[in-house]
Amino acid sequence: MRRMRLALELLCWCIALPGAGADEGAYTKGRLNLPFVGHTTFGKFPPGDMDALSRRPDFAVLGVPNDMGTQYRSGARMGPRGIREASTLYQFGHAEVYDADTGETYQYGDVLDVGDVDIVHTDQEASLNRTREAVEQVLRAGVTPFILGGDHATTAPVCSALAVLSKPVVLVQIDAHLDFVDERHGVRYGHGNCMRRCLEMPHISSMLQLGIRSVSSTAKSSFEDAERMGSKILSVREVRKLGTESTAALVPQGAQVYFSIDIDGFDPSIAPGTGTPSHGGFSYYEVKDLLREIIFRASDVVGLDLVEVSPPYDPAQVTSLLAARILFDAMGFIKLKRAQTSSPKAEL
Numbered sequence: 045m046r047r048m049r050l051a052l053e054l055l056c057w058c059i060a061l062p063g064a065g066a067d068e069g070a071y072t073k074g075r076l077n078l079p080f081v082g083h084t085t086f087g088k089f090p091p092g093d094m095d096a097l098s099r100r101p102d103f104a105v106l107g108v109p110n111d112m113g114t115q116y117r118s119g120a121r122m123g124p125r126g127i128r129e130a131s132t133l134y135q136f137g138h139a140e141v142y143d144a145d146t147g148e149t150y151q152y153g154d155v156l157d158v159g160d161v162d163i164v165h166t167d168q169e170a171s172l173n174r175t176r177e178a179v180e181q182v183l184r185a186g187v188t189p190f191i192l193g194g195d196h197a198t199t200a201p202v203c204s205a206l207a208v209l210s211k212p213v214v215l216v217q218i219d220a221h222l223d224f225v226d227e228r229h230g231v232r233y234g235h236g237n238c239m240r241r242c243l244e245m246p247h248i249s250s251m252l253q254l255g256i257r258s259v260s261s262t263a264k265s266s267f268e269d270a271e272r273m274g275s276k277i278l279s280v281r282e283v284r285k286l287g288t289e290s291t292a293a294l295v296p297q298g299a300q301v302y303f304s305i306d307i308d309g310f311d312p313s314i315a316p317g318t319g320t321p322s323h324g325g326f327s328y329y330e331v332k333d334l335l336r337e338i339i340f341r342a343s344d345v346v347g348l349d350l351v352e353v354s355p356p357y358d359p360a361q362v363t364s365l366l367a368a369r370i371l372f373d374a375m376g377f378i379k380l381k382r383a384q385t386s387s388p389k390a391e392l
């Protein structure tokens with residue numbers, strides 16, 4: 045019995061060890077604040093409204109609970125809630141993040157969860173306009189928006205908001221689908237049109253579309269249109285053949301980059317909770333490594349969206365967990381890169 049108690053005490057002591065550089069006082073004596081305790085904001089960072097942008101956090105997390113643009117399974121309107129809930133897993137209250145893969149220690153920085161865009165059911169136009177206005181507000185405050193979708197129709201108004209920046213932006217999309225349909229039955233702002241709408245905008249200088257593989261979602265003519273308009277398209281197999289570094293090198297050195305990550309760019313075996321899954325997708329490490337390589341190549345990342353997580357189709361929560369993990373990874377890499385190069389935030 046005594047031996048068991050000793051083993052238990054030893055175990056507790058090991059779990060309670062602080063991370064390197066952590067504030068040991070607060071770490072051991074403050075609230076334990078386990079992942080399942082407290083308010084469910086993104087990463088359990090304190091919530092705030094748009095007025096709190098005046099403190100100039102590194103990142104503003106903005107939910108866009110809108111799935112009016114879907115063509116198959118809906119549910120992405122619950123994406124922001126699902127990702128926020130899953131994100132709590134990664135917050136154990138360590139002052140810093142130690143990445144055992146890369147051996148680096150870094151921080152996510154000052155993250156503000158500004159809540160959600162106020163969506164108007166049945167009114168896609170009003171909802172997309174409200175999305176654009178909210179992102180403009182974040183960018184004008186000099187803060188990097190991290191958008192939680194919502195379906196991929198979200199990206200068109202977000203890209204439109206990037207016009208407030210003074211320099212052109214290179215858009216890097218990770219997706220199973222090209223999303224380059226021009227117009228069908230009068231629909232121009234569904235989740236299958238978004239990348240064409242973005243590339244039509246003068247401030248989007250070029251596009252890199254990675255992971256594209258879905259059979260028959262987009263006609264051949266749309267692939268040709270995309271390339272003619274300034275897009276480079278690579279399938280998962282092509283990215284694997286080319287390798288991470290050479291793929292990242294397709295982004296012009298020093299470009300301002302915006303990332304649009306459709307969760308269906310990942311393989312459905314690790315991301316089943318989405319509206320239009322497509323087999324043969326990326327693994328977690330493939331996307332993580334690509335993000336890191338591109339982030340360190342870019343002058344800065346001006347924003348990121350992660351779309352198409354559909355919690356109703358994600359019973360084991362694995363898709364939301366993956367989404368939250370990749371968002372944290374991107375925040376960490378951007379913050380690390382900014383710290384190493386003292387590069388300014390997005391130029392207005």
Ligand SMILES: [Mn+2]
Binds near residue numbers: 220221
């Ligand atoms: Mn998409």
